[in-house]
Amino acid sequence: MTQPLDIMVETPSQTAGPYVHIGCIPTFAGVEGVYPEDLGLSPIEDDAQGEVITIVGSIYDGTGWAMRDAMFESWQADAAGVYPGQDGADPKVTGFCRFAADKDTGEFTLRTIKPGSVKGRNGQVFAPHISIWIVARGINIGLNTRIYFDDEDNSADPLLARIEQRPRVDTLIAKKTGDGTYRFDIRLQGEGETVFLDL
Amino acid sequence: MTDTAALMPRRREVHPDPYYTDYKTSITRSPSLPLLSMESTPSEETGPRFGHNMLGALDNNLISNYSQGKALAVGERIRVHGRVLDELGRPVPHTLVEIWQANAGGRYRHIKDTYFAPLDPNFGGCGRTITDENGHYEFMTIRPGAYPWPNRANDWRPMHIHFSIFGHAFGQRLISQMYFQGDPLIDLCPIAATVRDRSQLDRLVAPLDMQNSRGMDYLAYKFDIVLRGRRQTMFENKPEGM
Ligand SMILES: [Fe+2]
Numbered sequence: 001m002t003q004p005l006d007i008m009v010e011t012p013s014q015t016a017g018p019y020v021h022i023g024c025i026p027t028f029a030g031v032e033g034v035y036p037e038d039l040g041l042s043p044i045e046d047d048a049q050g051e052v053i054t055i056v057g058s059i060y061d062g063t064g065w066a067m068r069d070a071m072f073e074s075w076q077a078d079a080a081g082v083y084p085g086q087d088g089a090d091p092k093v094t095g096f097c098r099f100a101a102d103k104d105t106g107e108f109t110l111r112t113i114k115p116g117s118v119k120g121r122n123g124q125v126f127a128p129h130i131s132i133w134i135v136a137r138g139i140n141i142g143l144n145t146r147i148y149f150d151d152e153d154n155s156a157d158p159l160l161a162r163i164e165q166r167p168r169v170d171t172l173i174a175k176k177t178g179d180g181t182y183r184f185d186i187r188l189q190g191e192g193e194t195v196f197l198d199l
Numbered sequence: 200m201t202d203t204a205a206l207m208p209r210r211r212e213v214h215p216d217p218y219y220t221d222y223k224t225s226i227t228r229s230p231s232l233p234l235l236s237m238e239s240t241p242s243e244e245t246g247p248r249f250g251h252n253m254l255g256a257l258d259n260n261l262i263s264n265y266s267q268g269k270a271l272a273v274g275e276r277i278r279v280h281g282r283v284l285d286e287l288g289r290p291v292p293h294t295l296v297e298i299w300q301a302n303a304g305g306r307y308r309h310i311k312d313t314y315f316a317p318l319d320p321n322f323g324g325c326g327r328t329i330t331d332e333n334g335h336y337e338f339m340t341i342r343p344g345a346y347p348w349p350n351r352a353n354d355w356r357p358m359h360i361h362f363s364i365f366g367h368a369f370g371q372r373l374i375s376q377m378y379f380q381g382d383p384l385i386d387l388c389p390i391a392a393t394v395r396d397r398s399q400l401d402r403l404v405a406p407l408d409m410q411n412s413r414g415m416d417y418l419a420y421k422f423d424i425v426l427r428g429r430r431q432t433m434f435e436n437k438p439e440g441m
Binding site: 006007008009010011012013014015016017018019020021022023024026029030031033034035036039040061062063065067069073075076077083084085086094095096103118119120121124126129131133135136137138139140141142143144146158159162163188189190193194195196197198199 | 205206207208209210211213214215216217219222224225226227228229230231232234235236237238239240241242243245246247248249255258264265267284285286287288295297298299307308309310311312323324325326327361363369370372373374375376390391393394399400402403424425426427428
């Protein structure tokens, strides 16, 4: 026998199910009047510093079908790479957004500002990125991934450097489609499967 | 120990298998390649914070929040309460907890729910609260009904309440479900069974809590939630190898 470790275990996840919108974005789901507005409608307020960008994409299941029922959350730093709550953060950047796949087309849209590069421990510097968390019916534990940008220098990013199969790096990089607009598609399974994260 | 310390790695073995054939939708919605694992970074160690001032007075009362207090929802009145803790057993104060559920007949107020159990005109099905300084939260609601769902030919969800919890770091983000003590449908449910280890599934089953029930008013159920903790060390701020 030894001393007990006295460490508890995280509560097991369960799927968010098909009705996650009722709990997280009820007004979007048609449950109106309980809250004044849905949480996380925008990650920025007017006058946030930085370049305003719009990221559009879809999330595809293993058959290539664009899922209509997924819900996403994003979390990001401000234009200087400072996270909300940290010293010196841009007060106009809340950093958090909730958005859902369109129920008819499956397309999602995230309007935000381009974040700056982020300093980690031991001198690590991460290229500008937005963290994404995905839940839906059939997803038993929320999936984490990141959006990087194809017009930034991603060559020294410590997370991207960990991806052994170099073509897969591409799955985390949004492609510029115009002035301030990007495309970012997510593939849950199979050919071109997005790199999902455990960190 | 600070809010910038690394998160303890997620213990995937206590969580559901992403791919579980009895839950058919998971077959095409589960990654087939391994997750990319590495130590958490500031992107996971920070997270959104929400203030108590965003809450309305009825936000955590699903019996009356849809009608804004004008009428009460139909069903068995229950109080659901508990604490949000981290893996070190410490309370997680001031963190947002959101719930959603079916009405007493097992019907959701959602365009995709076509079950013929009727909607309750006084039940919306969502609620939220923020834990106090000791990590406590509570909701008043009605006990949701079990409901059938299209999976295998005759699958029923046990009575359950969906929970969404933030913690203080984006990497702590968690969605789960609370079940009710004694519900025989738990053992038959393929979604509950995605948690392979029965002792872990038991942690999602809230016990009846008569001591916190109120006579002639409501029954109580207790549901504690544990989020990922942070590694405790004084060595984090030194350059690597020193
Ligand atoms: Fe449900």
